[in-house]
Every structure is written in C-alpha cells, then in structure tokens.
Amino acid sequence: MDLELSQRQVEFRDEIRTWLTEHHPGRIASMDTPDGFEAHREWEKVLFDAGWSVPAWPVAYGGRDCDLIEWLIYEEEYWLSGVPGRVSANGVSLLAPTIFNFGSRQQQDHFLPKMASGEHIWAQGWSEPEAGSDLAGIKTKAIRDGDDFVLNGQKTWCSRGAYADWIFCIVRTDPDAERHRGLTYLLVPADSPGLERRPINRLDGEPSFAELFFDDCRVSADHVLGEEGQGWGVAMAAAGSERGLSLRSPGRFMAAAERLTELARSIRADGSIDVRLRDEVVDAWIRAQAYRWQTYQLAAGLMGGDEIGSEASLGKVFWSELDVELHATALRLLGDRAEIVDDNDWLDGYLFALSGPIYAGTNEIQRNIIAERVLGLPRRG
Amino acid sequence: MRFEFTDEHDMFRNTVRDLFADRCPPDAVRASWETTDARVPDLWGALAEIGVLAALAPEEAGGLGMDEVAFVRILEEVGYAAVPEPLMEHAFVAIPALAEARSDALDSAIAGSTTITIDIDGSGTVASAAIADAIVTRVDDGLAFTTQYDTTALTTIDQSRRLAAVKGGVTVGLDGADAALAYDRAVLGAAAQCIGIARRLLDATVAYVGDRQQFGKPVGSYQAVKHHLADVRIAVEFAAPLVYRAAWSVAHPETHEPLARARDVSMAKAQASDAVDLAARKALQCHGAIGYTFEYDLQLWLKRAWALSAAYGDARRHRDRVATAIGLA
Numbered sequence: 267m268d269l270e271l272s273q274r275q276v277e278f279r280d281e282i283r284t285w286l287t288e289h290h291p292g293r294i295a296s297m298d299t300p301d302g303f304e305a306h307r308e309w310e311k312v313l314f315d316a317g318w319s320v321p322a323w324p325v326a327y328g329g330r331d332c333d334l335i336e337w338l339i340y341e342e343e344y345w346l347s348g349v350p351g352r353v354s355a356n357g358v359s360l361l362a363p364t365i366f367n368f369g370s371r372q373q374q375d376h377f378l379p380k381m382a383s384g385e386h387i388w389a390q391g392w393s394e395p396e397a398g399s400d401l402a403g404i405k406t407k408a409i410r411d412g413d414d415f416v417l418n419g420q421k422t423w424c425s426r427g428a429y430a431d432w433i434f435c436i437v438r439t440d441p442d443a444e445r446h447r448g449l450t451y452l453l454v455p456a457d458s459p460g461l462e463r464r465p466i467n468r469l470d471g472e473p474s475f476a477e478l479f480f481d482d483c484r485v486s487a488d489h490v491l492g493e494e495g496q497g498w499g500v501a502m503a504a505a506g507s508e509r510g511l512s513l514r515s516p517g518r519f520m521a522a523a524e525r526l527t528e529l530a531r532s533i534r535a536d537g538s539i540d541v542r543l544r545d546e547v548v549d550a551w552i553r554a555q556a557y558r559w560q561t562y563q564l565a566a567g568l569m570g571g572d573e574i575g576s577e578a579s580l581g582k583v584f585w586s587e588l589d590v591e592l593h594a595t596a597l598r599l600l601g602d603r604a605e606i607v608d609d610n611d612w613l614d615g616y617l618f619a620l621s622g623p624i625y626a627g628t629n630e631i632q633r634n635i636i637a638e639r640v641l642g643l644p645r646r647g
Numbered sequence: 648m649r650f651e652f653t654d655e656h657d658m659f660r661n662t663v664r665d666l667f668a669d670r671c672p673p674d675a676v677r678a679s680w681e682t683t684d685a686r687v688p689d690l691w692g693a694l695a696e697i698g699v700l701a702a703l704a705p706e707e708a709g710g711l712g713m714d715e716v717a718f719v720r721i722l723e724e725v726g727y728a729a730v731p732e733p734l735m736e737h738a739f740v741a742i743p744a745l746a747e748a749r750s751d752a753l754d755s756a757i758a759g760s761t762t763i764t765i766d767i768d769g770s771g772t773v774a775s776a777a778i779a780d781a782i783v784t785r786v787d788d789g790l791a792f793t794t795q796y797d798t799t800a801l802t803t804i805d806q807s808r809r810l811a812a813v814k815g816g817v818t819v820g821l822d823g824a825d826a827a828l829a830y831d832r833a834v835l836g837a838a839a840q841c842i843g844i845a846r847r848l849l850d851a852t853v854a855y856v857g858d859r860q861q862f863g864k865p866v867g868s869y870q871a872v873k874h875h876l877a878d879v880r881i882a883v884e885f886a887a888p889l890v891y892r893a894a895w896s897v898a899h900p901e902t903h904e905p906l907a908r909a910r911d912v913s914m915a916k917a918q919a920s921d922a923v924d925l926a927a928r929k930a931l932q933c934h935g936a937i938g939y940t941f942e943y944d945l946q947l948w949l950k951r952a953w954a955l956s957a958a959y960g961d962a963r964r965h966r967d968r969v970a971t972a973i974g975l976a
Contacts, residue, residue: 267716268649269895270902275648322842335648413728527973544975546967551973552889552914559650559888566651580884627687630870636880637873641853644868 269562271339278332279339285316286347290474296614297353298472303387303429310384319460320358320382325585327374328382330560334565342558346524351574356426357381357388361434366450368492368500377453389430391421391478398423399631401436402445402498406480408437408452413487415439415452417460417480424626427476428465431456436497449497453489460484470617513626514585516558519592522552522615523573529612533599543599550592557585576639579632586629587621593619650888652720659713660720662697667728674946679731680806684778687731696757700738704746704757714898715739715832719839719890726843729951731807733775735836736764741783744790744829748821752781752792766793766813767833767959772801774958776811783821783829790824793817805950827905828897830959831912835893837959838912838919842887844952845919845926849879851945852930855937866933875929882925886918910972913965920955920962927952 271279275529289307295302296483314320314328323329332340352358362381365374397403406419417437424433433454440448454461460483465473494501521640530539539547560581568574593616597604600612607613623629637643663829670690679685686859694700702718704710718739720938725734737756741763745753755761761780766773769785777800782793803810853876856867866872893915896903903911931938938945956962970976 267651267891267895268654269892270899271648486916492652527975530975539975544970545963547968547975548970548973549917552917552966552969553885555914556885556889556918559892560885562648563650563888563891566649570651580881584881584885630874633874633877634870636877637867639878641849642857643853643873643876644857644865646868646870 268280275335275339278336279343282340282343283347285318286349288351289316290347294350296472297351298468298474300429303353306350307384307387309350310352310354310387314383319354319384320362322384323362323378323382327378332556335562338515338561338565341515342520343517345517345521347520353387353426354381354384355513356390356430357386357432357434360390363512364491364500365435365504367503368451372488373491374455386431387426387429389424389426389433389456389476391424391427391433391435393423393462395422399628401501402449403562404436404438404449406435406437407441408439408450408485408606409441410439410487411484414484415450415487415490417452417454417483417485419480420478421478422466422475423478423625424463424478425474427463427478428473429433431599433478434491436501438496439494443495446498446617448495449501450494451497451500452485453483453491454483458483458485468617469620470614488589514589514622516554516561516585519554519557519585519588522589522592523551526550526592526599529596529599543595546591546595546598550588550595553584553588554592557581557588560584579627579635580640582626583623583629583632583636586619589619590616599638650891652716656717656720659702659717660724663721663869664701664724664727666693666697667724667730670729671728673729676729676731676947677944678808685731685775685807685809686778689760690730690732691762694732694734695736695757699734700742700759701757703738704744704753708746708753709757710742710746711866715835715894715955716891716898719835719894722839723843723846723887723890726840726845726951726955727847729807729844729847729947733762733764733779735840736774736833737762739836740765740767740829740832741846743832744783744821744824744963745792748790748792748824750792750821753949765829765833767830771813772810773798773813774810776813777809781811782813782816783824784818785826785830786818786820790821790825790826790829791818792821793819803954805947805954807947808951808954827909831897831908834916834965835890835897835912836960837955838886838890838893840955841916841919841923841952842883842890844948844955845879845883845886845923848923848926848930848945848948848952849876849883851948852876852879852933855935859935870968872933875933879922879926879929882918882922886915889915889918906972910969911970913960913972916960917962917969920965924956924962927956961962 294305297303297306321330321332321340408415408417435452436449436455437452439450460481462479464477466475468474531537596612653819671687675687690758698711701710702713756763763781764775764779766782766784777798784786784791784793793816796809797814801810856872857865859866896911937943
C-alpha cells in the first residue's frame, strides 16, 4: 500500500498541469453544434500535436505509453483545468480498446493515428428502434456481396452521429441467426452512399445524436472488426470499457465537485450556505473522492493482472447517479436563477448528466448485472 | 501510488477471520446477550495470543508495530462477526494512546490481562465500561486514564454492545497522548466495523433470497429484490476504499496534517455509516417477516448496524467535519 504519488508521478502531474494552463483555448462552442464540433476537432489536434490526446496509447500511435495511474492523474488534471471536453471520446474510450484487442495490424495502423489526431471523429451505431437495452435484438442487415457488405436497416440514438466521420456499428450478417449469434462489428464511413443521417434534437435542443438509415449502403468487408459473426463478443469487450473507468474517469467528477463547492461559497454574499444544501454539496464531494479511491484500488488490481468484468456496472451506476445529484444540487443552490439558460453551465451539465443513467446500458440493466453476475442471484425464472 | 494490500495484510486478516468463525459464531454473539458481562468466553485471551491486541503497539514496547492500514481490515472482521468485545476501543485507540504517553498500563493491556475502553469525547457514556478495567478519557484538550470508576448500566438495543454512564474514579493524565488523533482513530475504527457489518448483512440476505421461494421461484430472482441488493453492493464498494484511504492518512502523519486526516476519516465514516444504514434497511426488507423476529440471527447485525452507524458521529456530523475541512463555512 502506498497512497502517495511518486516523484515521477508528481513530475508527470506538473507537466500536464503546466501544459494545460499554457494551452487553454478558452471557451468554445458546444460540440453538438456544427461550428463547435469543428472547434473541438481543432482542440483534438492541439492535444495530439503535443502528445496529450491519447497518453495511454503506444508512442507509435501518438500516445505516451502512460500506465493506468498516470492516465488517471492526466484525467484529474484535464478536467480540473476546465479545458473543452473531448469530441473524440466515443472513439477513444469505446472503439479504440476494441481495435487494440481485435483489429488487424492494418486496421490499427490506419485508424488509430487518425482517431488520435481528430481526423476521424467516431460515433456509435449500436441501438436500434427495437433494440435498446435488449441490444441482441439488432435487425440491421449486412449481406455479403463480393468484397462488400450491403446494409439495410436503421440505427438510432447515435451520439455524435450528426457530424461524425465514421460510425462503429453492430449489424446482423447472418439473417437466419438469432439474438447474440450472427452479428458482426463493422466500421462504416459516415459519407457512404446509401447512408442517410437525420439529426435528432436532444432535450436541450441541440442535434447531438442522429438516426441512421441504411438503404443498400455498401461497406467494404475490410472494415469488419474481429471476425464476421463474432460481433457480440467483440462489442461486449467495449461495453466493459464504456461502463468502466475509461469513459467517465473520476477526474471529471472531482472537478465538478470542486466547482460545486465554489458555487456554494459564492451564492451568498457572506459565504454562508444553507445547512441542508451544504450537506448535499459535501456528500457529492465525498462521493467523487470515493469514486477516485475505488478507481485507484481497481487500477492497482488491473495493473496486477486482474480483469474488469461485471464489476464495471458498479461504477457506471455510481458515477452516473452522482453526476445527476451533483448537478441537481447546483441547480438548488442557484434557486430561481436555475431555469435561466444563458451561460448556465450547471443547467447544461444537468441535462447532460440526465442521460448518464440511460446510455451505455440503463442503470436498471446494470443493477440486474450486479445482482446476477456480481452477487450471484438467480437469473430471471 | 499503489492501492493494494500486501500478502501479510491478507494473512493477518485471514487468521483473525478464522478465529472469529471458530470462537465467535452467531450463537456466541447471541449467548453474550444473556450474560452479565456481554463477553465471549476465552476470546480476549485468544486475541492477545495471536497478537491482535498488541498489533498497534510499537515493537520496542512489546507490540507488533503494525499500522492502521492492516488493522482496519481486522476491524471489518469484527463487524462481520458482530464480535461483542471492545476490541476497537482497546487495541485501536487506547493502546496507541497509552504508548504515546509511555503509560505503565501499556504492558497489561498488550498482554490482554486488562480491558480498556474509551470515552473519546468526555461524554461519560461509555461502551463496555462495566467490564473494562480502565477508560482512556477525553479531558479538556488531552487524554487521561481513569480507573476505579462507578457505572450505571444503560439498556442498549444491541445487548452485545453495552453502554454505561460513568462517574467518579481515579484519573491520571496521559501526557504526550494525542486526543485529536485518538478521536479520529475511534471514528475510523467504527467506520471499518460498519463496512464489515454491511458485508455480513448483504451476504446473509443474498443467501436468504436465493433460497426463499414465493410464486414458485426464489424471491432473489425478482428485479425489485435484485435492485435493492445491487444498491447495497454499490454502497459498500464505494465506502470501503475511503476507509483504507483514511487508514493510510492516520498511519502517515508526516504527509497528513490533522485537518487532512480529519477530512479523510470523516469521509470514511460518512460513507460507511450511510452504507451500513442502507444495508440494514434493505436486508430487513428483503428478508421480510422472518428478519423482524428476535429468534432469527439477522437482528444481531441490524442492531450492531444501528449502534455503530451513529457511534462516534453519524454521517451528517461527519459531513459537517468534511465541510469545515474543504472550506465550506
């Protein structure tokens, strides 16, 4: 047990902290608007050029070969600094681990550097109108024709789907197979002929996600990730990443909790705080710390060879519900000013946080997983 | 940064776990309710024998020189087994205080020939006071050692953890002992026990709902029950690391000044109290009527949960301490 940063880790922290301070681009438009999306892509390039877009990746693909602890430190500093969010997050957090695990050398060499630099921004095409929590109900067909697959069907709730360059999809390549069988993980260029994208306005009015309509859309068979027909297993490896620490690391919530305490201090002229609201603020702050230390313990296990399985669901429920409550507390602190949209990051944050218990597998599904696979309770009879 | 227990930590914990499984099963906890002293026969001597009582005393004083990180896992086992003895008070708080003060009382405490409890806030309401030989008491800004006091028993809901009102006695100052540190140790020790109690409540309930059938199926196959227990598992998952982290802070005063230590200890108790409260509520609900009976063993852990969730400060009080530490007036 050693809960202090080593000299090397302190130097690493200071290096990223200094770099972020010196390169902070200021406030840029929401990544869910056309201009904001491109501004966020440029920020990805700035990070990439300095080697800070994907520090945990190998140097050959634009990373720094950071270990898990250094990556957690990087994330803490990143979010604390208040620089823009990551438009590349879907690709880096959800797809990249799958490419590292299942991709051919050619796919790795082609896709990873472009993902790291922001040249390719990725969106996820998994959900369908009839396949949400029950993802194995996927119906979008991809039928082999020569060197291509021909896609027909519909995807929905495709985050970043309105502007992304590429989409990572799960499609049914064996129409006679059912449920988890006969699925294939396919990488689809967003400008493919026969693919129509219709933006869906989110709760906040921004066209953040999209519906995708495939009408005889041809995609090269070279873009299959892993083996044809093995898409479920390939995808589930990424589902672990999605729920786990890679998508929403503790640093994000520690930073939000710090900002919440600052808001609490500033809300009354004399710095005093309503005692019940103060209790909520402190509870959020403590829970962010709890997520932090649980993650450092998890990281030690992973570095020692443990694998993260169903336990990832514990974190997903915890951080997504912390995020909602943290922002709800902020809105209560703002009181009757909370409804004013202009320059209200807390309201934006609240609306975004509300999606957390829904995406990446609803929290009801996560609790089923915890009950059945972590606690060993009987499956549904 | 390496948040990982050593093999030595695990071995020590396993030894104590085995001892409790053997010497302090639920029948022994229940039997302690019926005795005049609420003790488990021969357990104190066995704890002395395997070095648990002496764990935190310095090696030069005849102790094992272990640190708090190792010992909080022992205290989790105390909670898990609902051990009736004042082990936390004696070994985790009193002995380090006696060692700091170079007290003559240290040797007999390490040997287990005496039992010492604590009155960490000077309130006069003291756990296990009637069976203890002495009390480490908060007096003004320091600590004192009180013997030959009078006790009036207070009937507590958990009769394997008895309180008494203490009066009088002979008091000697413990110069050199750190009262604020002793308080934080007691808070941390209670938090660690809360984690163990919560784990036991969860394990017992998972076993019960997997077995109990209604409508032709185990009740644990229904989502409403599953989600209750998933929530308990989550609460424990995110409280335990704060207990270990606080133990590290207490063990490393060179990098954790008192305010940081208090913050870390109070974070641990706030989360652990909330976790064990939730565990108790959900365990009872998922057991249904059988859990509401005196005869069924679940009540032993429910009552310990209620007692230790509030003892040495409840969640709300510790969030107040954290508020001060992070600059929220």
